[in-house]
Amino acid sequence: MLNKDKVKLGIAPIAWTNDDLPELGGENTFEQCVSEMALAGFTGSEVGNKYPKDPVELKKALDLRGIQICNAWFSSFLTTKPLQETVDEFIKHRDFLHAMGAKMIGVAEQGHSIQGMMDVPVLTQKPVFTEEEWEKLARGLEELAKLADEKGMLVSYHHHMGTGVQTLEEVDKLMEMTDPKLVHLLFDSGHFTFSGENPEEALRKHVNRVKHVHLKDVRKEVLDKVKAENLSFLQAVKAGAFTVPGDGMIDFEPLFKILHENNYEGWFVVEAEQDPAKANPLEYAMKARKYIAEKTGL
Ligand SMILES: O=C1C[C@@H](O)[C@H](O)[C@@H](O)C1=O
Numbered sequence: 001m002l003n004k005d006k007v008k009l010g011i012a013p014i015a016w017t018n019d020d021l022p023e024l025g026g027e028n029t030f031e032q033c034v035s036e037m038a039l040a041g042f043t044g045s046e047v048g049n050k051y052p053k054d055p056v057e058l059k060k061a062l063d064l065r066g067i068q069i070c071n072a073w074f075s076s077f078l079t080t081k082p083l084q085e086t087v088d089e090f091i092k093h094r095d096f097l098h099a100m101g102a103k104m105i106g107v108a109e110q111g112h113s114i115q116g117m118m119d120v121p122v123l124t125q126k127p128v129f130t131e132e133e134w135e136k137l138a139r140g141l142e143e144l145a146k147l148a149d150e151k152g153m154l155v156s157y158h159h160h161m162g163t164g165v166q167t168l169e170e171v172d173k174l175m176e177m178t179d180p181k182l183v184h185l186l187f188d189s190g191h192f193t194f195s196g197e198n199p200e201e202a203l204r205k206h207v208n209r210v211k212h213v214h215l216k217d218v219r220k221e222v223l224d225k226v227k228a229e230n231l232s233f234l235q236a237v238k239a240g241a242f243t244v245p246g247d248g249m250i251d252f253e254p255l256f257k258i259l260h261e262n263n264y265e266g267w268f269v270v271e272a273e274q275d276p277a278k279a280n281p282l283e284y285a286m287k288a289r290k291y292i293a294e295k296t297g298l
């Protein structure tokens, strides 16, 4: 049983409106999204493109529904652009999240990324960083973490399909190359599974660095199709590769156990991007909430 004082439950807006694939859920409004998050029993959210950009307006809408912002994705370009460009964008992002009361900033390196390319096969064309790029990434992330620390915030790195930090070996390398006091890990069960890793092994190895969790399940039959047809990441998402925890191939019980035994404190964020026309977002949010309650007591 996980402790409600230590672990809070959030959900990402990507199941209602997908910023990576705007045709998925383009009709769903911000108000519907946050109202349904609350109705399904979640108290946290990440940030989507339809959310008001003004922190005061956003906070008012969220307060009405008992929801707080717990994190928002940040794309870094530390391997391909001058550090200052990422730093300038990061400071704006940090200050917005700080105004919203969030403590976490989930960073993913997008230098050479193919995650947003509709026709580039994700399992065979992922980028591989040179040693020089690894060094730029590691040092750059430490710089971002120091900037986050100025506001009492943390940086957690989001490993992701189609990027230079996708496999467990690459996550191992990044964790080894960065200061554990500065750079933490955002554990995403779906991305490790999609990449062919054992998420339990990955979590056991790095649990002491994990400060934010994305709960994503994977449909095995869709993953098999992605492999057979050499699909891109976005084609895989459209085909339904991801779903809510409990609805796919991942066994979440050992993951919850490892987090519990290692005194995890922070957010569990349900993040299941799929086509809202096929998977009703409220229905799936409620399904996820029920599953988490059954397996963790939260
Ligand atoms: O955390 C995430 C943010 C999304 O935009 C991304 O593509 C998704 O797969 C993810 O894990």
Ligand SMILES: [Co+2]
Pocket: 158, 188, 214, 271
């Ligand atoms: Co994620």
